[in-house]
Amino acid sequence: MPWRIVRRRRLAVCVFASLEFLLCFGGEVVMAAQMPTGKEHVNWAGMRFVRIESGGFQMGQEAGGDWDERPVHTVRVTQPFYMAATEVTNAQYEQFDPEHRKLRGKLGFSKADDEAVVFVSWHEAVAFCEWLAKKEGLPYRLPTEAEWEYACRAGTTTRYHTGDSLPKEFHKNVGMSWFPAPGRTRQGEVVPLTVGQTPPNAWGLCDMHGNVEEWCGDWYGPYEPGEQSDPVGREDGDFRVTRGGSHSTAIEYLRSANRSGALPEDRSWLIGLRVALGPMPKTRPLPVPPPPLNQRNVSQRAPGDLARAPDPTQPCFRGPRTYVHIPPGSNGPIFSRHNHCPALVECPNGDLLAVWYSCLTEPGRELGIVASRRRQGSEEWEPASPFWDAPDRNDHASALWCDERGALYHFNGLSAAATWGSLAMILRTSTDNGATWSKARLIAPEHGVRHMPVESVFRTREGAILLPCDAVTEAKGGTAIHLSHDDGCIWHDAGGTILGIHAPVVQLRDGRLLALGRGDHIDGKMPKSISSDLGKTWTHSASPFPPIGGGQRAVLLRLREGPILFISFASRIAIKDASGAERAVSGMFAALSHDEGETWTVKRLISDDGPSRVVDGGGNTGKFILSHSQAEPRGYLSIHQAANGLIHLISSKQHYVFNLKWLETPAPPAPPPPSARELPVKRTLDVVCAFSELPSKSQPAWRFTGSGVAEADAVTFPSSGVMKVDTGANQRARWVDDSPTGFGRADARKRFTIEMRLQVLKSTAPTRGIDLEAYVGDGSPTGIRCFMTITRTGVYWSADEGMVALAENLDNHSALHTYRLAAREDGIAQIYRDDKPLGARPVCHAADPLLKPKGPYFQWGxxxxxxxxxxxVAHVAYDLTGPYQPPGQSTP
Known part of the structure; x- marks a missing residue:
């Protein structure tokens, strides 16, 4: 029987076919036409399709591709099919769903009939294809991922179908986008999405690189090696594949081989669809991949002694112990370069589960969530393994919680692409200790701000689940809270804003909420926010704590014993030790409140109070010195009190365990100050520099690092054998030797001696004059830094607590004197003036932040x-063979 003529938009397509098969939609049997056979096909809706012949290609990209594009493997497409020449437009899609017209121009995008339709979920894309099929009796569908890449490449093997570069006409707002975040959205972010404006590939397909991402039919999953015919992806998964890249992204995400994916329910201004026409391949999908390590062999039995703790009347402290274990050189899906922003929970079986993000760069599209499990009865954390990762979507960031019934909750931000400027928010749950998880559900589906989960999920006394979320993308601007009154089914933003980002929250006994945030300082202090209406409104005041900044996130926790525990960071804060003495310390500290946050007592540094040693803090922390007076200087914290009462604290890489008794026990007294000892005597050091010309012109040459004044204007030579350094206010005249043939070859194992002979004519600051400084290390804050300064009347040493006096009431201005600093192998420096010892002091560790060195340096001025x-200045000198004292009086 002949097929009837359908007229639409002045197009007449006559298809003559015999009855060939039946299609069934919702119980309705529909006659189906014979597949077209020509090179092109235009359907009743005016959609033009081009024929893609069968063939083979290499799927994926080896060199320069992402980890999920490997292994590159041979794919054979055994049957021809048709692919729409362009993406589906607004006019075409709205014939199926007229209500979608209301979304034209949402956030400024896709207003015209001939622009690509966006804000379409995968389910809606499938429904559109089924509607087309029902209308015409032909097998319209989404393409498989393999069909999409095969059609995109059109016989090419290069990065793009245009070659290894993409011409400018394909570029639409190329680059990393923070849209629609206020304050970070650039001019020109909203671009037209008109279809068919770029040159077609060799097979006649337009917009295969950019414009909008296109839904594919497959569940996303890893590639398998070996030749495959008509692959259809995995049998199940969390994400449906999208291909082609879009506007507003880096150009490498537009490559033919690049793979992306999204939750099937997700909608954004970046994703549309392109329709395929042809019978669906009958290939069986690949099985779901095996679970990651953190989900394998998870015990479902809780030990009977889970709540048994060490004696609570005795202080207990363990750690730090590394919980982030990633092999060097890892480059996806787990990255060794940057791991940060953790969340921590105890599972009902006693296991500890930690998750965090792993990436190359924090705003990058490669960022995903990984996890490690510390199994009950073990002290060791397992190697990191993947936890949750929306392909090519920034997953900033995570929160974990365990409810009263033992269900685990995983909250996470989900970006539309890169950055945390366009986050939606998802929730997954587990009822088997994290062995399996529900599929992610969008609980805040609109991509934007106020959706980045923060540490400190809890249930309020009113029964609501409370989840803090950063309200902004920048370093200040506040924190929102989201609430669910039905165990996580429906969520809403409470409406108010806490001062400061990354703000942890606790509920006070009277029902009010207390939060302490980062940034938005009040009178130079960390801001404190109080809400009496579950976050609808907040009042703000200054807390007693110092503000925190980059690389730092504090925690608040209501302990089961009653007090509120606060852990944060300070460059300098006072504690009272067991001797009753008050002393200054720095780094991560703990404070307790026994009166609902009205007053706080700073109790302890989070440190084992042992000898100084180097610890790797990972993340934005890097290496740091842990000692009786120094703790981790920064890190993103997560905290959990286990069933046995022990408090587990993780930073960006380290795990600490302690109990309330340890917090309440004063730290031991500081060790006695170091003493000087006899050193080998050396009158003249190996390298002595006396200047008769500018130091930068002398041999060896000293690099001028001053500011506000030129070297030639700061230096004169009033008499033979001396150089005068003369600076005014806001001027710096300093010189450094960090050359590989000079001080830059210093070896930390041998230590060193530095020296300067000078006469201080003028110094207007009480504890700063002419500086003498040396550093040996790799630029990290774990090197050996010795820093002293000489004024007209004193000699001062740079210590953790600031500049401290070595000697005062001296006459350093009437004549030349020689000042020597000898760095010992035990981390102690001995300081001399002429032949007299001035004392011994512990070295510092952080290099000069203005220099940003990569290795050793000697700096003065x-x-x-x-x-x-x-x-x-008569001379400066150094010796890299060891620490030496000058001849003369013996060291006492």
Whole structure:
């Protein structure tokens, strides 16, 4: 029987076919026409399709591709099919769903009839194809991922079908986008999405690189090696594949081989669809991949002694112990370069589960969530393994919680692409200790701000689940809270804003909420926010705590014993130790409140109070010194009190365990100050530099690092054998030797001696004059840094607590004197003036932040900002063979 003529938009397509098969939609049997056979096909809706012949290709990209594009493997497409020449437009899609017209122009995108339709979920894309099929009796569908890449490549093997570069006409707002985040959205972010404006590939397909991402039919999953015919992806998964890249992204995401994916329910201004025409391949999908390590062999039995703890009347402290274990050189899906922003929970079986993000760069599309499990009865954390990762979507960031019935909750932000400027929010749950998880559900589906989960999920006394979320993308602007009153089914933003980002929250006994945030300082202090209406409104005041900044996130926790525990960071804060003495410490500290946050007592550094040693803090922390006076200087914290009462604290890489008794026990007294000892005597050091010309012109040459004044203007030579350094306010005249043939070859194992002979003519700051400084290390804050300064009347040492006096009431201005610093192998420096010892001091560790060195350096000169200093310099000298004292009086 002939097929009837359908007229639409002045197009007449006459298809003559015999009855060939039946299609069934919702119980309705529909006659189906014979597949077209020509090179092109235009359907009743005016959609033009081009024929894609069968053939084979290499799927994926080896060199320069992403980890999920490997292994490159041979794929054979055994049957021809048709692919739409362009993406589906608004006019075409709205014939199926007229209500979608209301979304034209949402966030400014896709207003015209001939622009690609966006804000379409995978389910809606499938429904559109089924509607087309029902209308015409032909097998319209989404393409498989393999069909999409085969059609895109059109016989090419290069990065793009245009070659290894993509011409400018394909570029639409190329680059990393923070849209629609206020304050970070650039001009020109909204671009037209008109279809068919770029040159077609060799097979006649337009917009295969950019414009909008296109839904494919497959569940996303890893590639398998070996030749495959008509692959259809995995049999199940969390994400449906999208291909082609879009506007507003880096150009590498537009490559032919690039793979992306999204939750089937997700909608954004970046994703549309392209329709395929042809019978669906009958290939069986690949099985779901095996679970990651953190989900394998998870015990479902809770030990009977789970709540048994060490004696709570005795202080207990363990750690730090590394919980992030990733092999060097890992480059996806787990990355060794950057691991940060953790969340922590105890599972009902006693296991600890930690998750965090792993990436190359924090705003990058490669960022995903990984996990490690510490199994009950073990002290060791397992190697990191994947936890949740929306392909090519930034997953900033995670929160974990266990409810009263033992269900685990995983909250996560889900970006539309890169950055945390366009986050939606998802929730997954587990009822088997994290062995399996429900599929992610969008609980805040609109991509934007106020959706980045923060540490400290809890149930309020009213029964609501409370989840803090950063309200902004920048370093200040506040934190929102989201609430669910039905165990996580429906969520809403409470509406108010806490001062400061990353704000942890606790509920007070009277029902009010207390939060302490980062940024938005009040009177130089960390802001404190109080809400009496579950977050609808907040009042703000200054807390007693110092503000925190980059690389730092604090935690608040209501302990089961009653007090509120706060852990944060300070560059300098006072504690009272067991001797009753108050002393200054720095780094991560703990404070307790026994009166609902009205007053706080700073109790302890989070440290084992042992000898100084180097610890790797990972993340944005890097290596740091842990000692009785120094703790981790920064890190993103997550905290959980286990069933046995022990408090587990993780930073960006380290795990600490302690109990309330340890917090309440004063730290031991500081060790006695170091003492000087006899060192080998050496009158003249190996390298002595006396200047008769500018130091930068002398041999060896000293690099001028001053500011506010030229070297030639800061230096004169009033008499033979001395050089005068003369600076004014806000001028710096300093010189450094970090050359590989000079001080840059210093070996930390041998230590060193530095020396300067000078006369201080003028110094206007009380504890800064002419500086003498040396550093041996790799630029991290775990090197060996010795820093002293000489004023007209004193010699001062740079310590953790600031500049401390070595000697005062001296006459350093009437004549030349020689000042020597000898760095010992035990981390102690001995300081001398002429042949007299001035004392011994522990070395510091952080290098000069203005220099940003990569290795050792020796620096001297004036540089105290607004102060002034003038001096006559006879020589500077150093010796890299060890620490030496000058001849003369013995060291006492």
């Amino acid at each position: 004036e540089g105290a900002g607004a102060s002034e200093a003038d001096a006559l």
